[in-house]
Amino acid sequence: MPLLENIAKVKKNIAAAARSAGRDPDEVTLVAATKVQSSDTIRAAIAAGITVCGENRVQELTAHLADYAYDGARVHFIGHLQTNKVKYVVGRVDLIESVDSPRLLEAIDRQAAKLGIVQDILLEVNIAGEESKGGCPASELPTLARLARSAGHVRLRGLMCIPPVAAAPGDNCMFFRKTRQLFVDIRMEMGDNDSDIDCLSMGMSGDYEDAVREGATLVRVGTALFGPRPPVHTGTV
Ligand SMILES: *Cc1c(COP(=O)(O)O)cnc(C)c1O
16 A cells, blocks of 8 residues: 555645645645554554544544554544544544534533533534435534534534535535635634634545635545545445
8 A cells, every 4th residue: 555655645636736726735734534444554644744633433533542543643533423422532532523413512512521621623514415414504504603602612613514425526616615605604703813713624535626726724535545445334244
């Protein structure tokens, strides 16, 4: 697995996309989506210059933390989070990117209060209105954002979205643009110069360059760094 070359290539593409949109490449952080990767692979990625790991599953997060696999990097939780698993995540990651309901938000706030910390979060928006997907409906986002701002133990840092898998380059630009507009609206509402709200997480292996051109500050990339993942078994084997 040519991890080093892959990282270099993705970083180069991010920088080129940023420049083509008149942005400073330093505004964009590559988050390595490490689901199903081993602790050794994660260590190798960090040694090769990855500064943020994005973890999807609580179980993998817990195992890698116990292994000290993320040492030297920050960790974001990017997967669907169940309310009853919040205690395994709050205070153990730098950013929870996938807060999508008042119930989850309140559970995170409670756990952070218990630990005496403030947990950084993003709100995940279901930007394409897909039935099957997590994420807060765009129409409910302002309410959720206000709730986040009134909670004492979370700090709202921005938005995250997962649009449909793009069939062709450019397909998701519309969704990225919409998400960016919601991000701008929330920043306005919360106070113009709110520098806390500075994260816009969008773009994956198939569309991260489009996302960067549309304003992403975090791109979550797995396959383009680590190669294809084995298929996930969900039913009976
Ligand atoms: C797996 C995953 C990614 C990365 O997907 P790739 O297509 O492999 O780059 C990004 N974000 C989330 C939330 C993911 O679950």
